[in-house]
Amino acid sequence: MLAPERRTRVDIAVAAAIALVVIIAAALVWFGSNARGTTSSEAVTPAPRPSVATSVPGTLRETWRRSDTAGTVPMTAGGTVVSSSGSTVVGLDPTSGAPLWTYTRDVDLCSVIAAWNTAVAVYSDDRGCGQVTELDGSTGARTAQRGSDADDAVSLSTDGTYVSSRGSTRMEVWRSDLVRTLEYGRVDAPVNPGDQPRSGCQLLSTASSSSRVAVLEQCPGEEGPRLTTMNPAPKDNSKPEPYGSTILTDVPPGDSGARILAVAGDRIGMYLPPSGGAVARVGVFDGSSNFVTAWPLATAATTTGGDGRNVVKTGSVLAWWTGETTLGLAQTDLATRWSVGETLGAGVPMAGKLLVPVRAGLAVIDPGTGRIENTIIVDRGGYTGPVGLAVLGTTVLEQRGTDLVALA
Numbered sequence: 001m002l003a004p005e006r007r008t009r010v011d012i013a014v015a016a017a018i019a020l021v022v023i024i025a026a027a028l029v030w031f032g033s034n035a036r037g038t039t040s041s042e043a044v045t046p047a048p049r050p051s052v053a054t055s056v057p058g059t060l061r062e063t064w065r066r067s068d069t070a071g072t073v074p075m076t077a078g079g080t081v082v083s084s085s086g087s088t089v090v091g092l093d094p095t096s097g098a099p100l101w102t103y104t105r106d107v108d109l110c111s112v113i114a115a116w117n118t119a120v121a122v123y124s125d126d127r128g129c130g131q132v133t134e135l136d137g138s139t140g141a142r143t144a145q146r147g148s149d150a151d152d153a154v155s156l157s158t159d160g161t162y163v164s165s166r167g168s169t170r171m172e173v174w175r176s177d178l179v180r181t182l183e184y185g186r187v188d189a190p191v192n193p194g195d196q197p198r199s200g201c202q203l204l205s206t207a208s209s210s211s212r213v214a215v216l217e218q219c220p221g222e223e224g225p226r227l228t229t230m231n232p233a234p235k236d237n238s239k240p241e242p243y244g245s246t247i248l249t250d251v252p253p254g255d256s257g258a259r260i261l262a263v264a265g266d267r268i269g270m271y272l273p274p275s276g277g278a279v280a281r282v283g284v285f286d287g288s289s290n291f292v293t294a295w296p297l298a299t300a301a302t303t304t305g306g307d308g309r310n311v312v313k314t315g316s317v318l319a320w321w322t323g324e325t326t327l328g329l330a331q332t333d334l335a336t337r338w339s340v341g342e343t344l345g346a347g348v349p350m351a352g353k354l355l356v357p358v359r360a361g362l363a364v365i366d367p368g369t370g371r372i373e374n375t376i377i378v379d380r381g382g383y384t385g386p387v388g389l390a391v392l393g394t395t396v397l398e399q400r401g402t403d404l405v406a407l408a
Contacts, residue, residue, distance in 0.1 A: 078137020
């Protein structure tokens with residue numbers, strides 16, 4: 001019979017040394033991990049979904065306000081108002097403005113967008129604005145995360161199906177679980193060189209739908225910006241599938257101010273600035289980037305927003321704020337159906353109407369005709385705009401510079 005094994009002092013010393021190494025390694029991993037620099041406080045109970053407003057209020061008064069430095073339009077997701085400041089994203093009770101959940105990182109917050117009833121927050125690391133976290137709008141719980149190469153600044157946009165993240169040299173498209181469906185532009189270490197159709201281009205703006213993503217870019221040596229339409233979800237996300245590409249030879253090369261306004265059905269609407277004797281106009285292109293027609297504008301836009309900003313879909317029209325005027329563009333052919341002057345933003349749908357910010361308050365507009373039915377007086381304390389709007393239930397939200405203001 002074998003004698004039982006005995007632990008020697010050497011065995012104990014070796015085991016202790018191994019344990020110490022494991023503890024030190026774990027500490028180093030924790031010290032350098034994203035989790036160490038993250039503070040997440042979830043809601044005790046999920047925020048209830050407010051009932052949809054059935055009528056536009058006759059009067060409005062301020063109920064709360066909060067500093068918000070990240071966006072130009074208020075955001076809502078899952079029954080909460082999504083606000084951000086510094087490196088913190090917070091879900092607010094729409095009635096009281098009280099925080100229901102918070103999420104903070106120890107790195108810079110690049111941008112936030114509300115999509116799929118979640119808040120998609122993009123933070124920076126040594127590869128650019130590519131650390132992405134998706135937060136459930138009603139609880140603040142993390143639902144998905146991803147990390148990828150990105151530019152140092154990005155613009156986020158959504159069409160309801162996809163979220164696009166565009167930098168000056170690179171763009172990605174994500175689906176609701178944050179899986180990348182498309183990468184376009186600069187690729188630092190391409191597995192298969194030549195998969196991207198062009199290189200060295202400056203990406204100027206983008207917009208998308210469930211079936212098309214449109215990109216406006218300026219490429220070296222080309223005589224104008226280039227409009228390209230693609231499949232937002234090709235078989236291989238690293239191999240774009242273009243439907244067509246057109247160089248806009250009547251637009252000066254460089255960042256001239258031309259911007260994609262929206263993708264509506266099989267049409268792409270673009271703002272084309274005055275050039276070569278031509279007035280400012282809305283250019284219409286088909287799903288393969290071919291020019292269809294152009295609708296002249298009375299005056300040039302003073303702000304185009306880009307990436308779908310300053311454009312709101314309501315009923316059968318797209319409401320576009322040019323910086324001075326809100327235009328109603330038909331979603332079928334993007335022709336101008338109506339215009340309302342001296343406005344402070346694109347507006348927001350509510351109870352079948354369009355609320356558009358004006359100096360006196362909020363103009364209540366019939367989106368089909370552009371007729372102003374009423375004006376709700378709002379005291380903004382001398383603030384003159386611009387004003388971004390959102391609606392959550394019966395609460396109207398205004399973004400006034402860095403102030404987020406709730407009206408009820």
